[in-house]
Amino acid sequence: MKFGFIGTGSMGSNLVLAFVHSYAMQPDRIIVSNRTRDKAERLALDCPGIHVSDHNRDTAKKADCIFLCVKPGDFRQVLDEIQDVVRPNQYVISITSPVMIRDLEEHLDAKIAKVIPSICHAALSGNALLIPGTRFSDEDTQWLYQLFSCISKPLYVDEAHTRAASDLASCGPAFLANILEQWIQAAVKETGLPVETATSLVEQMIVGTGKLLTENGFTLQSLQDRVAVPGGITREGLHLLDEAFIPCFTRLFQMTHMKFSEDLRNVQQSFQRAEKNL
Template sequence: MNIGVIGTGNMGTILIEAFLDSGAVQADQLVITNRTLAKAFAIQRAHPGITVAADAAEVVQRCGIVMLCVKPFDIHPLLQQLAPHWTREHCLVSITSPISVEQLEAAVPCQVVRAIPSIANRALSGSILVTFGSRCSAACRQTIDALFRRIASPVSIDEAITRVASDIASCGPAFFSYLLRRFIEAAAAKTAISTEQATMLATDMIIGLGELLRRDLYTLQTLQEKVCVKGGITGEGIAVLERRLDGVFEEVLAKTHEKFREDVEKVRQQFSS
């Protein structure tokens, strides 16, 4: 079965490259397109077996599974444009969080899945948040699960936790990359270490931390307890973090949820018009 990708921006490209690297999909099974076709052709040059379609309609016509990797407010106009081409046999996969599977199902006659990826999927790691529509057959569910399992850990989520799950799994890499970068910048500014050496050490540290957790050698709590010896240096640093970070992540979540509600309302107006 051919797999189509409409939109080859950051996340569309990440999914394409992850599918190919993992062997989940062969290049000649992929049909891709983008509003700016030059971006799609650039991917094709790196992976010559890929087909670049002239437009989104051609992707739908040629593929059984179609992934919409476009911005939230572009989804509804695109679905209207593609209305004549969907069949009940198609599986539409949307990667945008503000649009529910119920809204998608109301707009198309086919099977619908929402799958929210993470940049970690590019390393064939991390989670991908999956919500199946009510029309998805058992075969469709199995196919989509098997496809995503090659590049990530598929996690089924309810609509109620869409935003917070996305904050952790999808936005989390950006949040914690920012914190790590600030840690490196402070180290270089306040001590004799170079930014390059601090970056190397911090990178090795975060990879090692992930490996400890992946191998289930420690939980987050027990890991902190092992490193933070009573009366020691680490404990002094933790005390600063406890004072300064009080309420920070609560505010982060409040802001992301506020923006999410705004987007959901704009999308609702589009789909109800």
């Protein structure tokens, strides 16, 4: 099978590298194209054997499975470029959250799915959120699951829950990294602890916590209960975090959903404008 990647930005490149490093895809079976050719060529330098195409149509024409890794604002243009070369037996997988499967199925005569990836796939970890379209058979769905099992722990989600699930799985690493960075900065500022020491302590703490949750049978709640004895320092800290973070995370979901709704409206308007121009 040949794989085409249209868009080699941050997440598109991350996917290619993860699939190659996991041996799920061979570089010489991958075709990539990007609005800025330099980005595609840099990716090909990292993975010798990858074919760089000048045109999205060429990528779509030669691939059996096409990954659409483009921003919402560029989506309509890409669909117009590849629409007449896409075939019914091809897989087209979009990683763009606000582009709905129903719109893709209306404009592309192919087997459509949406997959929301994570930067964690670079470590062959994290959840890939799978949303097969109506043209996916059980066999197609199993193939998709097996493909992403090579780089992640796939999880089926309803398209209506895409945004909330993405906040946790896809945006989550950045959110968590920000929280940890602020924690380190506070430790340095308030106590004089060297930044290198604070950074090492937090990084290794995260590694160990991940292993406790995934390999040692702990849950989030049981981990808190084990560390935070009644009346102890940790318990006092947890009370403060409850007061601070519950409103913060509520607001976080509200803001990301507002941005998602805005992107969704813009994508829908781009489809409507194109239809009026036909």
